[in-house]
Each structure stands twice: as C-alpha cells, then as structure tokens.
Amino acid sequence: MFTILAEAGLADTVKEIGRTFGWHPHLFFAQVINFCLVLYVLKRFAFGPIQEILEERKNRIAEGEAKLEEIAQQLADSEKEKTALLEAADLDAKRLITEAKESAAALSEKKSQEAVAQAQNILTKAEEAAKAEAAAMKAELKKEFGRLVVETTSQVTGKSLNATDQKRINKEALASL
Numbered sequence: 740m741f742t743i744l745a746e747a748g749l750a751d752t753v754k755e756i757g758r759t760f761g762w763h764p765h766l767f768f769a770q771v772i773n774f775c776l777v778l779y780v781l782k783r784f785a786f787g788p789i790q791e792i793l794e795e796r797k798n799r800i801a802e803g804e805a806k807l808e809e810i811a812q813q814l815a816d817s818e819k820e821k822t823a824l825l826e827a828a829d830l831d832a833k834r835l836i837t838e839a840k841e842s843a844a845a846l847s848e849k850k851s852q853e854a855v856a857q858a859q860n861i862l863t864k865a866e867e868a869a870k871a872e873a874a875a876m877k878a879e880l881k882k883e884f885g886r887l888v889v890e891t892t893s894q895v896t897g898k899s900l901n902a903t904d905q906k907r908i909n910k911e912a913l914a915s916l
Contacts, residue, residue, distance in 0.1 A: 756762070888908055 885908070892908060
C-alpha cells in the first residue's frame, strides 16, 4: 500500500517537476532522437575517422620503434663487425711487418753471404794472380840470373860459351838456388 501511495506521490512530484522545468514528453523524445542522430553522425563521420587516424598513428609509432630497435641492433652488429675487421687487419698488418722484417733479414744475410763470397773470390783470384806473377818473376829472375852467370862466367874465363855450356851452367846455378 505504501508503494501505491509512494507511486502516486511520486507521480505527482514528477508532474510538478515537469511543470516547473517545462518538461514535455514529445519534446523530450524528439531531443533523444536528435541526440541519437547527432551521436550517430559524429561517430560515423568524426569519431570513427579520428580513431582510425589515431590507430594508424599508433601503428606507425610502433613500427617506427621496431625499426629503431632493428637499426640499433644493426648498428651494434656493424660495430662488432667493424671491430672484428679492424682486429683482423691489425693482425694482418703485424704479420706482414714480421714477414717483411724476416724477409729483409734473410735478404740482408743473403747479400752479406754473396759479398763474402765475392770478396773470397776476389782474394782467391788475387792470390792466383800474385802466384802467377811471382812464378813469372821467378822465371824471369832465373832467366836473368842464368844470363848474368853466363855473362860473368864468360867475362871471368874470357871465352864465349856455346848454348850447351850455357844450359849446363844455368842448370847448376838453378839447382844451387
């Protein structure tokens, strides 16, 4: 029973509020329909495209961040690769320098040995030339000595020696040397 009274009192209260504020049901429903139409138009032509643009922007930003991470990873990889290449080049350079030093030392040793061999060759030839010259001088000296002996003998004896006598005296003089 209170509910019926409350409903009846409530209905009067609603009518009184409606008269006070100027509420008319047919205008209210027209405004609700108008609101729904405006809401539909805004959603269809304003909020929908804006949300699509925002979603596209969100996706582009996510793609950009992914690409940025990929580029950062590629940069780190290229730095590692560059470091590895520089280390390899440094090792190659050190190896080439070592090989060049060894080659230069070997070449220097070879040239030194060639110079020693040439000097030894020159000394050997000089010794041979000196021996040949000494032999030639001995032969000439013997010849001259023999001539002097023959000449001295011929002056002492006062006679001229024949070829047989000269040979014999030369042999005896050379044998005594």
